[in-house]
Amino acid sequence: MDRYQFEDLISDYIENNLSMSQRKEFESYQENHPNAKEQVESIKQLMGSMKSMPVVETSKSFGDNLYKRIALEKEAKSVVKTTRSFAGYTPLMAGLSAVVVIAVVVLGLEFMPVNTNQAGFQPYMAEGTELNIPDNNGLSQDKLLAEADDDSTEIDATNQQKHDFENQIRLVGDKRP
Amino acid sequence: MDSEFRYTDEELISRFQEGDEQAYTELVNRYRDRLMSFVYRFINDIEKAEDIVQDTLLKLYTHRHYYRNIAKFSTWIYTIAGNLAKTELRRKKRHKVTNLSQMGTEESEYILPSVEPETGDTAQGHFAEKQIQKAIQELPLHFRTVVILRDIQELSYEEISKIVDVPLGTVKSRINRARLQLQQTLKEFR
Numbered sequence: 515m516d517r518y519q520f521e522d523l524i525s526d527y528i529e530n531n532l533s534m535s536q537r538k539e540f541e542s543y544q545e546n547h548p549n550a551k552e553q554v555e556s557i558k559q560l561m562g563s564m565k566s567m568p569v570v571e572t573s574k575s576f577g578d579n580l581y582k583r584i585a586l587e588k589e590a591k592s593v594v595k596t597t598r599s600f601a602g603y604t605p606l607m608a609g610l611s612a613v614v615v616i617a618v619v620v621l622g623l624e625f626m627p628v629n630t631n632q633a634g635f636q637p638y639m640a641e642g643t644e645l646n647i648p649d650n651n652g653l654s655q656d657k658l659l660a661e662a663d664d665d666s667t668e669i670d671a672t673n674q675q676k677h678d679f680e681n682q683i684r685l686v687g688d689k690r691p
Numbered sequence: 692m693d694s695e696f697r698y699t700d701e702e703l704i705s706r707f708q709e710g711d712e713q714a715y716t717e718l719v720n721r722y723r724d725r726l727m728s729f730v731y732r733f734i735n736d737i738e739k740a741e742d743i744v745q746d747t748l749l750k751l752y753t754h755r756h757y758y759r760n761i762a763k764f765s766t767w768i769y770t771i772a773g774n775l776a777k778t779e780l781r782r783k784k785r786h787k788v789t790n791l792s793q794m795g796t797e798e799s800e801y802i803l804p805s806v807e808p809e810t811g812d813t814a815q816g817h818f819a820e821k822q823i824q825k826a827i828q829e830l831p832l833h834f835r836t837v838v839i840l841r842d843i844q845e846l847s848y849e850e851i852s853k854i855v856d857v858p859l860g861t862v863k864s865r866i867n868r869a870r871l872q873l874q875q876t877l878k879e880f881r
Contacts (some may be wrong), residue, residue: 521867524867524870525866526863553874556874557871557874560870561842561872563823564842564843565842567732567820567823567843568727568820568868570724570727570728570731570740571727572724572741576741576744580745581747583745583749584749584752587752606724655854
Protein backbone atom coordinates (compact mmCIF):
# COMPACT_ATOMS: atom_id res chain seq x y z
CA MET A 515 0.00 0.00 0.00
CA ASP A 516 1.31 3.46 -0.85
CA ARG A 517 0.34 6.83 0.56
CA TYR A 518 -2.34 7.53 -2.10
CA GLN A 519 -3.99 4.16 -1.55
CA PHE A 520 -3.87 4.75 2.18
CA GLU A 521 -5.50 8.19 1.87
CA ASP A 522 -8.22 6.83 -0.39
CA LEU A 523 -9.26 4.38 2.34
CA ILE A 524 -9.27 6.73 5.35
CA SER A 525 -13.03 7.45 5.30
CA ASP A 526 -13.91 3.82 4.69
CA TYR A 527 -11.68 2.85 7.61
CA ILE A 528 -13.25 5.40 9.98
CA GLU A 529 -16.77 4.44 8.87
CA ASN A 530 -15.91 0.76 9.18
CA ASN A 531 -16.52 -0.08 5.53
CA LEU A 532 -13.31 -2.03 4.83
CA SER A 533 -13.02 -5.76 4.40
CA MET A 534 -10.97 -7.63 7.00
CA SER A 535 -7.94 -7.96 4.72
CA GLN A 536 -8.07 -4.28 3.72
CA ARG A 537 -8.38 -3.28 7.35
CA LYS A 538 -5.32 -5.30 8.32
CA GLU A 539 -3.32 -3.80 5.48
CA PHE A 540 -4.48 -0.31 6.44
CA GLU A 541 -3.54 -0.76 10.10
CA SER A 542 -0.19 -2.22 9.22
CA TYR A 543 0.53 0.89 7.09
CA GLN A 544 -0.39 3.07 10.07
CA GLU A 545 1.96 1.14 12.36
CA ASN A 546 4.84 1.79 10.00
CA HIS A 547 3.96 5.45 9.35
CA PRO A 548 3.26 7.49 12.51
CA ASN A 549 2.20 10.51 10.45
CA ALA A 550 -0.48 8.40 8.82
CA LYS A 551 -1.88 7.41 12.20
CA GLU A 552 -1.93 11.07 13.23
CA GLN A 553 -3.75 11.97 10.03
CA VAL A 554 -6.46 9.38 10.68
CA GLU A 555 -6.95 10.68 14.22
CA SER A 556 -7.11 14.24 12.99
CA ILE A 557 -9.80 13.39 10.41
CA LYS A 558 -11.78 11.50 13.04
CA GLN A 559 -11.71 14.61 15.24
CA LEU A 560 -12.71 16.83 12.35
CA MET A 561 -15.71 14.62 11.57
CA GLY A 562 -16.73 14.74 15.23
CA SER A 563 -16.42 18.53 15.32
CA MET A 564 -18.49 18.93 12.18
CA LYS A 565 -21.24 16.69 13.57
CA SER A 566 -21.41 18.78 16.71
CA MET A 567 -21.53 22.12 14.90
CA PRO A 568 -24.60 24.00 16.12
CA VAL A 569 -27.74 24.06 13.99
CA VAL A 570 -28.16 27.49 12.42
CA GLU A 571 -31.72 28.59 13.04
CA THR A 572 -33.86 30.83 10.88
CA SER A 573 -34.89 34.17 12.34
CA LYS A 574 -38.13 34.66 14.27
CA SER A 575 -39.65 36.64 11.42
CA PHE A 576 -38.90 33.86 8.94
CA GLY A 577 -42.37 32.29 9.06
CA ASP A 578 -44.20 35.63 8.80
CA ASN A 579 -42.07 36.73 5.87
CA LEU A 580 -42.57 33.41 4.10
CA TYR A 581 -46.36 33.51 4.46
CA LYS A 582 -46.42 37.14 3.33
CA ARG A 583 -44.56 36.12 0.19
CA ILE A 584 -46.97 33.25 -0.36
CA ALA A 585 -49.92 35.64 0.01
CA LEU A 586 -48.35 38.00 -2.54
CA GLU A 587 -47.79 35.08 -4.89
CA LYS A 588 -51.44 34.04 -4.58
CA GLU A 589 -52.56 37.62 -5.16
CA ALA A 590 -50.39 37.97 -8.25
CA LYS A 591 -51.83 34.74 -9.66
CA SER A 592 -55.42 35.83 -9.08
CA VAL A 593 -54.72 39.20 -10.77
CA VAL A 594 -53.37 37.40 -13.82
CA LYS A 595 -56.43 35.13 -13.89
CA THR A 596 -58.97 37.96 -13.62
CA THR A 597 -57.38 40.22 -16.22
CA ARG A 598 -59.69 40.41 -19.28
CA SER A 599 -58.16 39.11 -22.43
CA PHE A 600 -59.07 39.03 -26.12
CA ALA A 601 -57.89 35.82 -27.75
CA GLY A 602 -55.14 35.58 -25.16
CA TYR A 603 -54.04 39.23 -25.48
CA THR A 604 -54.44 41.94 -22.89
CA PRO A 605 -56.71 44.80 -23.99
CA LEU A 606 -53.68 47.01 -24.71
CA MET A 607 -51.94 44.37 -26.81
CA ALA A 608 -55.17 43.49 -28.61
CA GLY A 609 -55.72 47.22 -29.43
CA LEU A 610 -52.19 47.66 -30.70
CA SER A 611 -52.43 44.51 -32.81
CA ALA A 612 -55.72 45.72 -34.32
CA VAL A 613 -54.16 49.11 -35.22
CA VAL A 614 -51.22 47.37 -36.89
CA VAL A 615 -53.52 45.08 -38.91
CA ILE A 616 -55.68 48.01 -40.05
CA ALA A 617 -52.60 50.04 -41.03
CA VAL A 618 -51.28 47.14 -43.11
CA VAL A 619 -54.64 46.73 -44.90
CA VAL A 620 -54.96 50.47 -45.62
CA LEU A 621 -51.41 50.74 -46.95
CA GLY A 622 -51.96 47.60 -49.02
CA LEU A 623 -55.05 49.07 -50.65
CA GLU A 624 -53.26 52.36 -51.28
CA PHE A 625 -50.48 50.73 -53.28
CA MET A 626 -52.57 48.05 -55.02
CA PRO A 627 -52.78 48.47 -58.88
CA VAL A 628 -56.08 50.11 -59.97
CA ASN A 629 -57.65 48.00 -62.78
CA THR A 630 -60.55 49.66 -64.62
CA ASN A 631 -60.24 47.53 -67.78
CA GLN A 632 -62.43 44.51 -67.29
CA ALA A 633 -61.07 42.75 -70.40
CA GLY A 634 -57.55 42.22 -69.20
CA PHE A 635 -54.50 43.40 -67.27
CA GLN A 636 -53.38 46.93 -67.75
CA PRO A 637 -50.16 48.05 -66.10
CA TYR A 638 -50.43 50.96 -63.78
CA MET A 639 -48.83 54.17 -65.05
CA ALA A 640 -48.42 57.31 -63.16
CA GLU A 641 -49.87 60.40 -64.76
CA GLY A 642 -47.60 62.04 -67.38
CA THR A 643 -45.60 58.86 -68.03
CA GLU A 644 -45.20 58.06 -71.71
CA LEU A 645 -45.54 54.53 -72.93
CA ASN A 646 -42.34 53.52 -74.62
CA ILE A 647 -42.96 50.89 -77.28
CA PRO A 648 -39.63 49.30 -78.17
CA ASP A 649 -40.08 48.07 -81.79
CA ASN A 650 -42.51 49.65 -84.22
CA ASN A 651 -40.50 49.53 -87.47
CA GLY A 652 -39.08 52.98 -86.82
CA LEU A 653 -42.43 54.67 -86.48
CA SER A 654 -42.80 57.17 -83.77
CA GLN A 655 -45.51 56.93 -81.19
CA ASP A 656 -47.27 60.03 -82.53
CA LYS A 657 -47.29 58.67 -86.05
CA LEU A 658 -48.67 55.36 -84.90
CA LEU A 659 -51.37 57.12 -83.03
CA ALA A 660 -52.14 59.24 -86.13
CA GLU A 661 -52.36 56.12 -88.29
CA ALA A 662 -54.55 54.51 -85.75
CA ASP A 663 -56.81 57.57 -85.94
CA ASP A 664 -56.85 57.39 -89.78
CA ASP A 665 -57.72 53.71 -89.68
CA SER A 666 -60.54 54.29 -87.36
CA THR A 667 -61.87 57.08 -89.67
CA GLU A 668 -61.74 54.74 -92.68
CA ILE A 669 -63.45 51.96 -90.83
CA ASP A 670 -66.11 54.38 -89.76
CA ALA A 671 -66.66 55.60 -93.40
CA THR A 672 -66.80 52.04 -94.75
CA ASN A 673 -69.05 50.98 -91.99
CA GLN A 674 -71.26 53.90 -92.71
CA GLN A 675 -71.43 52.91 -96.38
CA LYS A 676 -71.95 49.25 -95.57
CA HIS A 677 -74.55 49.83 -93.01
CA ASP A 678 -76.34 52.76 -94.67
CA PHE A 679 -79.42 50.86 -95.79
CA GLU A 680 -81.56 53.98 -95.96
CA ASN A 681 -81.18 54.30 -99.78
CA GLN A 682 -81.50 50.58 -100.38
CA ILE A 683 -84.69 50.01 -98.55
CA ARG A 684 -87.83 51.27 -100.17
CA LEU A 685 -91.11 51.12 -98.51
CA VAL A 686 -94.43 50.70 -100.39
CA GLY A 687 -95.55 54.06 -101.65
CA ASP A 688 -92.06 55.50 -101.59
CA LYS A 689 -91.92 58.12 -104.30
CA ARG A 690 -88.17 58.63 -104.28
CA PRO A 691 -86.33 58.28 -107.63
CA MET B 692 -45.01 9.71 19.95
CA ASP B 693 -45.56 13.34 18.98
CA SER B 694 -48.74 13.70 16.95
CA GLU B 695 -46.94 16.13 14.60
CA PHE B 696 -44.76 13.30 13.33
CA ARG B 697 -47.51 10.87 12.42
CA TYR B 698 -46.90 11.48 8.75
CA THR B 699 -43.76 10.89 6.75
CA ASP B 700 -42.46 13.74 4.57
CA GLU B 701 -43.79 11.96 1.51
CA GLU B 702 -47.25 11.64 3.03
CA LEU B 703 -47.20 15.31 3.94
CA ILE B 704 -46.26 16.51 0.46
CA SER B 705 -48.92 14.22 -0.96
CA ARG B 706 -51.53 15.76 1.33
CA PHE B 707 -50.29 19.23 0.41
CA GLN B 708 -50.62 18.39 -3.29
CA GLU B 709 -54.23 17.53 -2.55
CA GLY B 710 -54.78 20.97 -1.00
CA ASP B 711 -53.98 20.49 2.69
CA GLU B 712 -52.11 23.69 3.63
CA GLN B 713 -51.48 22.41 7.15
CA ALA B 714 -49.25 19.76 5.63
CA TYR B 715 -47.20 22.55 4.03
CA THR B 716 -46.80 24.29 7.40
CA GLU B 717 -45.61 21.02 8.89
CA LEU B 718 -43.03 20.55 6.13
CA VAL B 719 -41.81 24.12 6.63
CA ASN B 720 -41.37 23.51 10.35
CA ARG B 721 -39.50 20.29 9.72
CA TYR B 722 -37.09 21.69 7.16
CA ARG B 723 -36.53 25.39 7.78
CA ASP B 724 -33.61 24.99 10.23
CA ARG B 725 -32.08 21.98 8.48
CA LEU B 726 -32.03 23.87 5.19
CA MET B 727 -30.79 26.99 6.94
CA SER B 728 -27.80 25.09 8.36
CA PHE B 729 -27.03 23.53 5.00
CA VAL B 730 -27.24 26.78 3.03
CA TYR B 731 -25.40 28.86 5.63
CA ARG B 732 -22.52 26.38 5.82
CA PHE B 733 -22.43 26.44 2.04
CA ILE B 734 -22.51 30.18 1.31
CA ASN B 735 -21.33 31.62 4.65
CA ASP B 736 -23.78 34.52 4.65
CA ILE B 737 -26.58 34.36 7.20
CA GLU B 738 -28.93 36.86 5.53
CA LYS B 739 -28.54 35.42 2.06
CA ALA B 740 -28.94 31.94 3.51
CA GLU B 741 -32.29 32.90 5.00
CA ASP B 742 -33.41 34.40 1.68
CA ILE B 743 -32.43 31.19 -0.10
CA VAL B 744 -34.30 29.02 2.40
CA GLN B 745 -37.37 31.25 1.90
CA ASP B 746 -37.04 30.92 -1.87
CA THR B 747 -36.75 27.14 -1.48
CA LEU B 748 -39.86 26.90 0.65
CA LEU B 749 -41.73 29.30 -1.63
CA LYS B 750 -40.80 27.05 -4.54
CA LEU B 751 -42.11 24.11 -2.56
CA TYR B 752 -45.42 25.98 -2.34
CA THR B 753 -45.66 27.11 -5.95
CA HIS B 754 -44.14 24.01 -7.56
CA ARG B 755 -45.67 21.38 -5.28
CA HIS B 756 -47.03 19.41 -8.26
CA TYR B 757 -43.54 18.99 -9.70
CA TYR B 758 -42.70 16.56 -6.91
CA ARG B 759 -43.20 12.95 -7.95
CA ASN B 760 -43.38 10.26 -5.32
CA ILE B 761 -40.44 8.33 -6.76
CA ALA B 762 -37.75 10.12 -4.74
CA LYS B 763 -37.49 11.00 -1.10
CA PHE B 764 -38.92 14.41 -0.30
CA SER B 765 -35.70 15.42 1.50
CA THR B 766 -33.69 14.67 -1.66
CA TRP B 767 -35.97 16.92 -3.70
CA ILE B 768 -35.95 19.84 -1.25
CA TYR B 769 -32.17 19.67 -0.70
CA THR B 770 -31.65 19.65 -4.47
CA ILE B 771 -33.70 22.84 -4.83
CA ALA B 772 -31.87 24.54 -1.95
CA GLY B 773 -28.47 23.41 -3.26
CA ASN B 774 -29.17 24.74 -6.74
CA LEU B 775 -30.34 28.10 -5.40
CA ALA B 776 -27.26 28.30 -3.15
CA LYS B 777 -24.94 27.59 -6.09
CA THR B 778 -26.69 30.25 -8.17
CA GLU B 779 -26.19 32.74 -5.33
CA LEU B 780 -22.49 31.86 -5.07
CA ARG B 781 -22.02 32.34 -8.83
CA ARG B 782 -23.83 35.69 -8.63
CA LYS B 783 -21.70 36.71 -5.66
CA LYS B 784 -18.52 35.69 -7.47
CA ARG B 785 -19.46 37.76 -10.53
CA HIS B 786 -20.33 40.70 -8.28
CA LYS B 787 -17.04 40.32 -6.41
CA VAL B 788 -15.04 40.25 -9.63
CA THR B 789 -16.78 43.43 -10.77
CA ASN B 790 -16.14 45.12 -7.45
CA LEU B 791 -12.51 44.08 -7.42
CA SER B 792 -11.95 45.41 -10.88
CA GLN B 793 -13.47 48.71 -9.74
CA MET B 794 -11.83 48.93 -6.32
CA GLY B 795 -8.48 47.26 -6.74
CA THR B 796 -7.30 44.35 -4.63
CA GLU B 797 -8.78 45.39 -1.30
CA GLU B 798 -11.49 43.34 0.44
CA SER B 799 -10.72 40.25 -1.58
CA GLU B 800 -11.78 37.92 1.26
CA TYR B 801 -15.19 37.36 2.79
CA ILE B 802 -15.81 39.63 5.70
CA LEU B 803 -16.48 37.31 8.59
CA PRO B 804 -18.84 38.53 11.32
CA SER B 805 -16.99 39.90 14.32
CA VAL B 806 -16.68 37.54 17.29
CA GLU B 807 -17.44 38.96 20.69
CA PRO B 808 -14.85 38.15 23.36
CA GLU B 809 -15.64 34.87 25.11
CA THR B 810 -13.90 32.73 27.70
CA GLY B 811 -13.17 29.07 28.40
CA ASP B 812 -14.54 26.11 26.47
CA THR B 813 -17.24 28.14 24.72
CA ALA B 814 -14.64 30.41 23.16
CA GLN B 815 -12.53 27.46 22.10
CA GLY B 816 -15.55 25.64 20.66
CA HIS B 817 -16.68 28.79 18.85
CA PHE B 818 -13.18 29.29 17.49
CA ALA B 819 -13.11 25.72 16.18
CA GLU B 820 -16.49 26.20 14.52
CA LYS B 821 -15.33 29.43 12.89
CA GLN B 822 -12.16 27.75 11.69
CA ILE B 823 -14.06 24.83 10.22
CA GLN B 824 -16.57 27.18 8.59
CA LYS B 825 -13.69 29.14 7.06
CA ALA B 826 -11.96 25.97 5.89
CA ILE B 827 -15.21 24.76 4.27
CA GLN B 828 -15.33 27.96 2.21
CA GLU B 829 -11.96 27.09 0.73
CA LEU B 830 -13.22 23.80 -0.67
CA PRO B 831 -14.24 23.53 -4.30
CA LEU B 832 -18.06 23.57 -4.66
CA HIS B 833 -18.38 19.89 -5.57
CA PHE B 834 -16.46 18.92 -2.42
CA ARG B 835 -18.20 21.47 -0.24
CA THR B 836 -21.74 20.26 -1.04
CA VAL B 837 -21.08 16.61 -0.31
CA VAL B 838 -19.08 17.07 2.88
CA ILE B 839 -21.72 19.39 4.38
CA LEU B 840 -24.49 16.95 3.48
CA ARG B 841 -22.57 14.03 4.96
CA ASP B 842 -20.77 15.39 8.02
CA ILE B 843 -23.08 18.22 9.10
CA GLN B 844 -26.47 17.15 7.78
CA GLU B 845 -25.68 13.46 8.30
CA LEU B 846 -27.41 12.24 5.15
CA SER B 847 -26.67 8.81 3.71
CA TYR B 848 -24.29 8.37 0.79
CA GLU B 849 -27.18 7.14 -1.37
CA GLU B 850 -29.23 10.22 -0.65
CA ILE B 851 -26.29 12.55 -1.35
CA SER B 852 -25.68 10.71 -4.61
CA LYS B 853 -29.27 11.48 -5.66
CA ILE B 854 -29.09 15.11 -4.53
CA VAL B 855 -25.91 15.95 -6.42
CA ASP B 856 -26.77 13.52 -9.23
CA VAL B 857 -23.41 11.74 -9.38
CA PRO B 858 -22.61 8.03 -8.87
CA LEU B 859 -22.23 6.65 -5.37
CA GLY B 860 -18.52 5.86 -5.84
CA THR B 861 -17.82 9.44 -6.92
CA VAL B 862 -19.67 10.78 -3.87
CA LYS B 863 -17.61 8.59 -1.52
CA SER B 864 -14.40 9.62 -3.18
CA ARG B 865 -15.32 13.33 -3.08
CA ILE B 866 -16.23 13.16 0.61
CA ASN B 867 -12.95 11.48 1.43
CA ARG B 868 -10.98 14.07 -0.58
CA ALA B 869 -12.93 16.92 1.02
CA ARG B 870 -12.11 15.63 4.52
CA LEU B 871 -8.42 15.35 3.64
CA GLN B 872 -8.41 18.88 2.26
CA LEU B 873 -10.25 20.26 5.30
CA GLN B 874 -7.83 18.54 7.63
CA GLN B 875 -4.90 20.01 5.71
CA THR B 876 -6.39 23.53 5.73
CA LEU B 877 -7.12 23.41 9.46
CA LYS B 878 -3.56 22.24 10.10
CA GLU B 879 -2.28 25.30 8.23
CA PHE B 880 -4.56 27.60 10.28
CA ARG B 881 -2.95 26.37 13.56
